[in-house]
Amino acid sequence: MNKGKIKLGLIGGGPNSFIGIVHRIAAYMGEQYQLVGGVFDIDHASGIAFAEKLELDTSRAYESLEVFIEKELALPADERIEVVSILTPNFLHHSMAMKLVDAGFNVICEKPITITAAEAVELEQLVERKKVVFCLTHTYTGYPMVRQMKAMIAAGAIGKIQKVDAQYYQGWINPFIHDKDKRAQVWRLDPKKSGQSCCFGDIGVHAFNLIEYTTGLEVEKVLADIDTLYPDNPLDVDGTALIRTKDGVKGVICASQIATGEENNISIMVYGDKGGLKWEQENPTYLTYMQEGKPAQIFKPGNPYNAEFAQESTKIAPGHPEGLFDAMGNIYKGTALAIRGEKVREGAFPGVKDGVRGMKFIEAVLESNKQGQAWIEIK
Structure with missing residues (x-):
């Protein structure tokens, strides 16, 4: 069972990304995750600047997914990023998810999961073989x-x-x-x-x-x-x-x-x-x-x-409206329970x-x- 905060990485979601902000806030909400690094932008310099803005270790702002996987797997297990959020355009989801899952990372992925049903089935089979946690952010299920x-x-x-x-x-x-x-x-x-x-x-x-x-x-x-x-x-x-x-x-x-x-x-x-x-x-x-x-x-x-x-899905007292960030936060919360090996209620997060x-x-x-x-x- 994991102890401490779950180490989170992002692929995409960097400067000027609306969905990146949603995911970061959602991850921070339940105080279950710590953003550590990732591939924040297709332009490496921009990614490093983004990491500096968030006060992250810039050595973990990687230039590509391949470098991300290589460098993170070289770290001791207790220092390694445990779950990766894929926040890129649709056509990249399948290849990135396949590489991350194959390397043993848990994954949180923006929808659509892939471009074709055949790709989705292929990914499903790999997730089952590797026994990792896979979350698909159908955000509205979190309300x-x-x-x-x-x-x-x-x-x-x-x-x-x-x-x-x-x-x-x-x-x-x-x-x-x-x-x-x-x-x-x-x-x-x-x-x-x-x-x-x-x-x-x-x-x-x-x-x-x-x-x-x-x-x-x-x-x-x-x-x-x-x-x-x-x-x-x-x-x-x-x-x-x-x-x-x-x-x-x-x-x-x-x-x-x-x-x-x-x-x-x-x-x-x-x-x-x-x-x-x-x-x-x-x-x-x-x-x-x-x-x-x-x-x-x-x-x-x-x-x-x-x-x-x-x-369980409500964070504040009655009469205080909750919205999209909170819904995504509930999905991150459910995913955290699964990563930690704790009991997860049916419907806690889409898979x-x-x-x-x-x-x-x-x-x-x-x-x-x-x-x-x-x-x-x-x-």
């Missing part, structure tokens, strides 16, 4: 009220599930998509960097993950209609997917990056024969519980009426299997659209 939703559904609060509905709407691509030259400069619209999908690969998969996470159901088939908006734009920026679970529950996932005026509007609604639950990320401290013929109830974090899992499910969902969506909106099985 206390999402965990409360999961606990209430499992406890039968809404009865037998009969409909699921999730959406993720953004509008950030609007300023670029209508200008051919501008959209050509957006890396998320470049298949070489982003992968097979932009909208569903980036945000639609979050909605999919939330459905499976909160309900415990497994989506079996999808029927999708996606839109690139312009014929010369190679990747989707909008779409809708009908879903069917193995239990026969039907639902819908809507995702868009051209929803004008929307910022980060992800929401999920689950309806059963006894009640319904709905949650919105832009108002994350409110979980609405609805029952036929009764007034709607609002559940909020930090209160003793919440499930134990939700209470490699969630990454595989996500990639298979994305590919099923693309294949359904390609076949003219046919039902495609997620194998």
